[in-house]
Amino acid sequence: DAKTTQPPSMDCAEGRAANLPCNHSTISGNEYVYWYRQIHSQGPQYIIHGLKNNETNEMASLIITEDRKSSTLILPHATLRDTAVYYCIVRVASGYSTLTFGKGTMLLVSP
Amino acid sequence: KAGVTQTPRYLIKTRGQQVTLSCSPISGHRSVSWYQQTPGQGLQFLFEYFSETQRNKGNFPGRFSGRQFSNSRSEMNVSTLELGDSALYLCASSLTGNGETQYFGPGTRLLVL
Numbered sequence: 451d452a453k454t455t456q457p458p459s460m461d462c463a464e465g466r467a468a469n470l471p472c473n474h475s476t477i478s479g480n481e482y483v484y485w486y487r488q489i490h491s492q493g494p495q496y497i498i499h500g501l502k503n504n505e506t507n508e509m510a511s512l513i514i515t516e517d518r519k520s521s522t523l524i525l526p527h528a529t530l531r532d533t534a535v536y537y538c539i540v541r542v543a544s545g546y547s548t549l550t551f552g553k554g555t556m557l558l559v560s561p
Numbered sequence: 562k563a564g565v566t567q568t569p570r571y572l573i574k575t576r577g578q579q580v581t582l583s584c585s586p587i588s589g590h591r592s593v594s595w596y597q598q599t600p601g602q603g604l605q606f607l608f609e610y611f612s613e614t615q616r617n618k619g620n621f622p623g624r625f626s627g628r629q630f631s632n633s634r635s636e637m638n639v640s641t642l643e644l645g646d647s648a649l650y651l652c653a654s655s656l657t658g659n660g661e662t663q664y665f666g667p668g669t670r671l672l673v674l
Contacts, residue, residue, distance in 0.1 A: 484662070493565075493651050493665035494604075544660040546617055548594065549653070551604035 454538045459556040462532075468525040470555050472538030475519040480543050483514060485523045487534040488554075494537065497523065501543065528559045562588055565654050565666035573672045579640040582669045584652035586633050592658030593635040595627060598649040598668075610635050611658050639671075647673045 455473040462468040474483065482501050486494040498505055498512045500521075505512045511524040525532055537554040541547040566585045574580050586593050594617075595607040606619040610629035627637040633654075639646055649670050653663035 486665075491649065491668075491670070493567075493667045494653075496662055496664055499662065542660065546592075546609060546611075546658045547660065548606040548609070548617065548619070549596075549604075549663060550606075553603065 454540055454552055456536070456538050456552065456555045458553065459558070462525075462528045462557060462559050464530060464559055464561050465527055468528040468532065468557055468559070470523040470525075470536050470538075470557065471520065472523070473520045474538070474540045477518050477540050478542075481540045482543050483512065483518075483521050484539040484541060484549070485510070485512065486537045486539065486549075486551075487532075488537070489531075489534045494551075497536075528557075530559050530561065533557060533559045565652060565664055567650075567652055567666040567669050569669060570667065571670045571672075573674060574642050575674050576642055576644060578642050579638060580642060580671060581636050581638045582650055582652075582671075584635045584637075584654075584666060586635070586652075586654030587664055590654035590656055590664075591633050592655045593629060593633065594653045594655075594658070594663060595635070595637050596651045596653065597621070598651060599645075599647070604651070607637065609658060616658065642673045644673050647671060 484499040485497040488494045514521045535554040592611045594609040598604045609617040629635045649668045651668045653665045655661040655663045
């Protein structure tokens, strides 16, 4: 699976959009981009995933660049409860593939 | 639909003891994966089970083992506990493990004294 690069930390004001970047320059054509988050000492929570088209669900939006070498997770109106470590993971679309977690981005949402 | 459940949530053991952790996957999910999370090593893959068979294994010593039952529930066992085994143990389930999204449970926090 391709490796990902994320900033170690980001800050966001409550109510503003949080834009979390991820670089995955060696991604292959059959690899998805997944986002999970982990609130302190809890299990990782699935947020969203995509292959090449932009995706949106009730939690977030995922924007993938046309060359697929980077992506951005957008939380449109961040709340204090969105404070967590956010992981960007690349994994193949078929066959068993373990989730390889990096260090992620620690997002701190402040009042 | 209920999520992934793990029991117990917290556990304290002493060195040399053994421990068994349990994971019940989301109803209908047949693949269960186990991960260990420590401050130093982050989240690391232990093993994956599907249809009562271990299909994939991470780079952990043989003291770490697991099994899966016919109802897809899974257990993992750690024998001869060491201080370094103190960690958050997470399990995740997916339908068949064939590229689908994995959903995590809340984890079991193990402290080895």
